[in-house]
Amino acid sequence: xxxxxxxxxxxxxxxxxxxxxxxxxxxxxxxxxxxxxxxxxxxxxxxxxxxxxxxxxxxxxxxxxxxxxxxxxxxxxxxxxxxxxxxxxxxxxxxxxxxxxxxxxxxxxxxxxxxxxxxxxxxxxxxxxxxxxxxxxxxxxxxxxxxxxxxxxxxxxxxxxxxxxxxxxxxxxxxxxxxxxxxxxxxxxxxxxxxxxxxxxxxxxxxxxxxxxxxxxxxxxxxxxxxxxxxxxxxxxxxxxxxxxxxxxxxxxxxxxxxxxxxxxxxxxxxxxxxxxxxxxxxxxxxxxxxxxxxxxxxxxxxxxxxxxxxxxxxxxxxxxxxxxxxxxxxxxxxxxxxxxxxxxxxxxxxxxxxxxxxxxxxxxxxxxxxxxxxxxxxxxxxxxxxxxxxxxxxxxxxxxxxxxxxxxxxxxxxxxxxxxxxxxxxxxxxxxxxxxxxxxxxxxxxxxxxxxxxxxxxxxxxxxxxxxxxxxxxxxxxxxxxxxxxxxxxxxxxxxxxxxxxxxxxxxxxxxxxxxxxxxxxxxxxxxxxxxxxxxxxxxxxxxxxxxxxxxxxx
DNA sequence: ATCGTAGGCGCC
DNA sequence: AAAGGGCGCCTACGAT
Numbered sequence: 268x269x270x271x272x273x274x275x276x277x278x279x280x281x282x283x284x285x286x287x288x289x290x291x292x293x294x295x296x297x298x299x300x301x302x303x304x305x306x307x308x309x310x311x312x313x314x315x316x317x318x319x320x321x322x323x324x325x326x327x328x329x330x331x332x333x334x335x336x337x338x339x340x341x342x343x344x345x346x347x348x349x350x351x352x353x354x355x356x357x358x359x360x361x362x363x364x365x366x367x368x369x370x371x372x373x374x375x376x377x378x379x380x381x382x383x384x385x386x387x388x389x390x391x392x393x394x395x396x397x398x399x400x401x402x403x404x405x406x407x408x409x410x411x412x413x414x415x416x417x418x419x420x421x422x423x424x425x426x427x428x429x430x431x432x433x434x435x436x437x438x439x440x441x442x443x444x445x446x447x448x449x450x451x452x453x454x455x456x457x458x459x460x461x462x463x464x465x466x467x468x469x470x471x472x473x474x475x476x477x478x479x480x481x482x483x484x485x486x487x488x489x490x491x492x493x494x495x496x497x498x499x500x501x502x503x504x505x506x507x508x509x510x511x512x513x514x515x516x517x518x519x520x521x522x523x524x525x526x527x528x529x530x531x532x533x534x535x536x537x538x539x540x541x542x543x544x545x546x547x548x549x550x551x552x553x554x555x556x557x558x559x560x561x562x563x564x565x566x567x568x569x570x571x572x573x574x575x576x577x578x579x580x581x582x583x584x585x586x587x588x589x590x591x592x593x594x595x596x597x598x599x600x601x602x603x604x605x606x607x608x609x610x611x612x613x614x615x616x617x618x619x620x621x622x623x624x625x626x627x628x629x630x631x632x633x634x635x636x637x638x639x640x641x642x643x644x645x646x647x648x649x650x651x652x653x654x655x656x657x658x659x660x661x662x663x664x665x666x667x668x669x670x671x672x673x674x675x676x677x678x679x680x681x682x683x684x685x686x687x688x689x690x691x692x693x694x695x696x697x698x699x700x701x702x703x704x705x706x707x708x709x710x711x712x713x714x715x716x717x718x719x720x721x722x723x724x725x726x727x728x729x730x731x732x733x734x735x736x737x738x739x740x741x742x743x744x745x746x747x748x749x750x751x752x753x754x755x756x757x758x759x760x761x762x763x764x765x766x767x768x769x770x771x772x773x774x775x776x777x778x779x780x781x782x783x784x785x786x787x788x789x790x791x792x793x794x795x796x797x798x799x800x801x802x803x804x805x806x807x808x809x810x811x812x813x814x815x816x817x818x819x820x821x822x823x
Numbered sequence: 824a825t826c827g828t829a830g831g832c833g834c835c
Numbered sequence: 836a837a838a839g840g841g842c843g844c845c846t847a848c849g850a851t
Binding site: 503505506507508525527528549550553554577578579580582583584585586587588589590591652653656659660662663664665733734736737738740741771 | 836837838839840841842843844845846847848
Binding site for chain 2: 505506507508523524525526546547549550551554555582588590591592593594596612741770771772773
């Protein structure tokens with residue numbers, strides 16, 4: 268059974284042909300009761316409802332998020348509801364109505380007394396999409412019924428896909444992951460603000476009291492680097508061109524001033540060391556400084572917006588620095604009083620996923636151990652580090668260096684896995700969309716300019732090849748990760764635990780101290796449960812490293 | 824002024 | 836050991 272919901276002046280619900288609305292000042296308790304009483308699959312259009320369910324902490328596990336499923340079926344990250352509906356109904360996208368500016372072109376009020384979410388031509392009413400659906404109980408019920416129809420159309424569409432059962436299960440898990448994202452957005456990540464102030468002060472100095480003070484602090488940070496110059500002069504360290512010129516004057520000819528390039532020279536020259544140290548501090552001062560703290564941290568929680576699907580291949584994204592907090596800042600992520608974190612990350616996830624989606628028997632064999640690179644190195648007759656580099660290179664599309672040498676060995680020993688990657692790369696070169704194992708479409712793009720420059724066209728095709736090659740692995744890994752995350756979310760409820768961070772292959776779960784060990788075991792077991800649900804190959808082994816910590820940075 | 828892009832760097 | 840895939844966010848800068 269599926270029940271669709273929408274919320275405005277009350278709660279709109281639809282189930283099969285029945286539609287009804289509950290118009291009370293606070294309909295959420297009613298919804299909570301309904302959830303407790305039955306376990307339907309809840310259907311909704313997208314963000315607005317997930318935010319509502321998350322904020323009200325309604326414990327829904329089974330859902331169908333029309334917008335999220337649309338992104339999965341058609342690719343791309345934008346999915347305006349008007350387009351979603353038009354696509355499902357086979358309506359022309361170039362006849363999509365737009366919400367008139369200044370109200371002059373608002374759709375005529377020709378709907379009469381009937382609450383009808385669509386116009387005579389079949390398109391959704393822009394004014395409804397824009398929030399008008401919530402104005403009256405009748406509209407709410409109709410909007411919910413319309414979501415139900417959209418979900419049903421998507422379900423039919425999935426029947427026409429190559430592997431409907433798998434595609435359907437991906438649609439469901441991705442929908443639940445979207446709800447988890449809404450919950451993480453609402454709850455935030457526990458952060459110790461005093462530690463944060465201390466770390467920011469270490470890098471950027473005290474909190475500036477005025478614009479002039481800020482300038483002085485900046486100049487003082489710069490001075491440490493500039494003082495190393497043989498001939499003192501003003502250089503804008505924030506301008507890569509000026510830095511490059513400065514290094515040239517010091518005798519360093521470099522194509523650019525990237526850290527990995529400078530790192531090699533670090534110990535030959537105090538100036539380089541000072542510059543690299545400056546950049547680290549500057550990163551914290553600018554991106555993760557006081558302004559960041561003021562904007563994103565409130566009452567001990569760091570909040571950003573999470574999306575389950577925004578990454579090109581379907582990875583999660585997060586704003587507010589949640590996905591790229593520098594490691595030196597990670598001690599700020601601290602469990603609250605009486606709580607601990609269960610921190611766990613999947614081990615060697617991408618090559619294990621490659622084994623699963625390709626079904627390469629020899630590679631599957633290699634996943635049996637904790638370290639899958641060891642048996643690969645043995646087969647190839649190379650060092651472990653070389654084998655690792657070669658496997659990663661094959662998935663990222665590296666073509667040069669030592670990894671390229673081992674590539675031939677990989678092709679010979681793991682032909683099925685390598686063929687899958689090659690096929691994806693070929694699709695990419697031809698600008699043909701690729702599909703992840705779970706059925707997500709990953710859009711490719713055509714060459715923008717046909718300027719007749721063959722070199723550039725070849726380079727662009729090669730870039731698409733690398734992108735597509737990586738997308739089928741990264742995308743499938745993201746699908747498996749999300750299944751793991753929602754499995755943990757579902758089991759967390761009984762322990763009073765909450766998933767507070769997802770980072771591509773890593774989970775952070777906030778849990779009362781007394782249940783921490785139970786939660787850790789649950790998280791580890793969930794790796795197997797998720798593999799059972801997701802993996803097309805039952806004998807691929809997935810592993811996780813799980814720890815109970817007070818701070819995110821407490822890695823044993 | 825506002826926008827997009829490039830170089831850079833943080834994380835995976 | 837080489838510098839390949841993804842994301843968000845910073846500054847500087849040129850185009851609009």
